[in-house]
Amino acid sequence: xxxxxxxxxxxxxxxxxxxxxxxxxxxxxxxxxxxxxxxxxxxxxxxxxxxxxxxxxxxxxxxxxxxxxxxxxxxxxxxxxxxxxxxxxxxxxxxxxxxxxxxxxxxxxxxxxxxxxxxxxxxxxxxxxxxxxxxxxxxxxxxxxxxxxxxxxxxxxxxxxxxxxxxxxxxxxxxxxxxxxxxxxxxxxxxxxxxxxxxxxxxxxxxxxxxxxxxxxxxxxxxxxxxxxxxxxxx
Amino acid sequence: xxxxxxxxxxxxxxxxxxxxxxxxxxxxxxxxxxxxxxxxxxxxxxxxxxxxxxxxxxxxxxxxxxxxxxxxxxxxxxxxxxxxxxxxxxxxxxxxxxxxxxxxxxxxxxxxxxxxxxxxxxxxxxxxxxxxxxxxxxxxxxxxxxxxxxxxxxxxxxxxxxxxxxxxxxxxxxxxxxxxxxxxxxxxxxxxxxxxxxxxxxxxxxxxxxxxxxxxxxxxxxxxxxxxxxxxxxxxxxxxxxxxxxxxxxxxxxxxxxxxxxxxxxxxxxxxxxxxxxxxxxxxxxxxxxxxxxxxxxxxxxxxx
Numbered sequence: 014x015x016x017x018x019x020x021x022x023x024x025x026x027x028x029x030x031x032x033x034x035x036x037x038x039x040x041x042x043x044x045x046x047x048x049x050x051x052x053x054x055x056x057x058x059x060x061x062x063x064x065x066x067x068x069x070x071x072x073x074x075x076x077x078x079x080x081x082x083x084x085x086x087x088x089x090x091x092x093x094x095x096x097x098x099x100x101x102x103x104x105x106x107x108x109x110x111x112x113x114x115x116x117x118x119x120x121x122x123x124x125x126x127x128x129x130x131x132x133x134x135x136x137x138x139x140x141x142x143x144x145x146x147x148x149x150x151x152x153x154x155x156x157x158x159x160x161x162x163x164x165x166x167x168x169x170x171x172x173x174x175x176x177x178x179x180x181x182x183x184x185x186x187x188x189x190x191x192x193x194x195x196x197x198x199x200x201x202x203x204x205x206x207x208x209x210x211x212x213x214x215x216x217x218x219x220x221x222x223x224x225x226x227x228x229x230x231x232x233x234x235x236x237x238x239x240x241x242x243x244x245x246x247x248x
Numbered sequence: 249x250x251x252x253x254x255x256x257x258x259x260x261x262x263x264x265x266x267x268x269x270x271x272x273x274x275x276x277x278x279x280x281x282x283x284x285x286x287x288x289x290x291x292x293x294x295x296x297x298x299x300x301x302x303x304x305x306x307x308x309x310x311x312x313x314x315x316x317x318x319x320x321x322x323x324x325x326x327x328x329x330x331x332x333x334x335x336x337x338x339x340x341x342x343x344x345x346x347x348x349x350x351x352x353x354x355x356x357x358x359x360x361x362x363x364x365x366x367x368x369x370x371x372x373x374x375x376x377x378x379x380x381x382x383x384x385x386x387x388x389x390x391x392x393x394x395x396x397x398x399x400x401x402x403x404x405x406x407x408x409x410x411x412x413x414x415x416x417x418x419x420x421x422x423x424x425x426x427x428x429x430x431x432x433x434x435x436x437x438x439x440x441x442x443x444x445x446x447x448x449x450x451x452x453x454x455x456x457x458x459x460x461x462x463x464x465x466x467x468x469x470x471x472x473x474x475x476x477x478x479x480x481x482x483x484x485x486x487x488x489x490x491x492x493x494x495x496x497x498x499x500x501x502x503x504x505x506x507x508x509x510x511x512x513x514x515x516x517x518x519x520x521x522x523x524x525x526x527x528x529x530x531x532x533x534x535x536x537x538x539x540x541x542x543x544x545x546x547x548x549x550x551x552x553x
Contacts, residue, residue, distance in 0.1 A: 100460055181445065181446065181453045181457065190421055
């Protein structure tokens, strides 16, 4: 009870909302680190996953490599990268990018593989060239799964960006590390809550983006299924 | 039958061990009779092994038979061992030992004489004694790079009072709230830093941040082995903000004689913090053995002549 009250008081204290250690500054740092890592990861992972899925080759290899990537601990990468690159944002961006890549490779590969072969045949039959077929037929159909991969990556990255504070970086992890060191548990819990909230907001925001990106036709196609599923669950 | 063979074997092994132990026990300076046996212990870090070797080798040279229990453990292990008589002597640190024996009553201060006096008041009923403290000290210290030192012509912490607002302080996150760190610097010295950067406790982050000028003043320990190698200069704590963690031998009263006291006092009165830094560097950075480093130091300072 008292810890809840002190966390509440922490959020209520105006001093925690301004200056270099204020919530707005830490939010910007956290979002910036996470966004950089996800964008770099997407630029590297999506073309690979999409190309492999489109051609249907080396899929096992790509998925196995990226699954092995999931097993590499971010903290380990962080510490090694710190030894190599020293103080700064680079080590944490590297560790977070490595974390962001596997779900995006796997999901975009599967997304492209799962496109109905009949649809591809039809596109070819209608005279689409390969690139046009990929961009106008396969990709729109693959958007939901690709976006799911990006969402998974982004949420993991936002949660893991707290590690930045271990190597003197910014972000909400600062509150957790500092709170622990200073025995200021209100600060620690506030930091954890802020990270959790940011992860939720990321998930919801990307879901909204996904709704915008999925073509209307596919949305209509998926809608009854979703509704059925919901009714089924309620019943 | 087999059982008999085994017990015979066991007996032989025991006999062999006894002979070995006896042989070990009599190693001392050749040709002199031992003045008694002293068991010297050390904490589980390199500096303590070096100090224990300094004490031990000097005593051995004086004719005592010395046994070593190095890297015995933390104070929670070493202090009970000396009270039980399992060890006779260990290199202590005035303020930290005082706060251990008085159960963190907060009696330690920056005044080393007063701190050792209070320590002795606590040790007396336990049959222990703290001898003369050394000038060598292992405590919180604030370091700057040589470049920063030259730029602002710094030598002691009070030099920072006028220029602190241009400098960033770095240290462990708790430095921002602990009385022996940032708040203490503000209160005792009136230093108001431009900002504080949370790093680590005397570790690689602090070193890296000092090196690339992210911070200009960093929390270190005064006897850290890499201070010279990293080009760091410790600013003198001229207003005694930090507790006096001077090296001080803690010994059982039963073992203390005027002679023992003379031998140990000689070491402690000559040892300085820069010497301790260099001794630590030889062990931690150059990976030499503590006993060899201690022997070389004693030879160099004519203890054996």
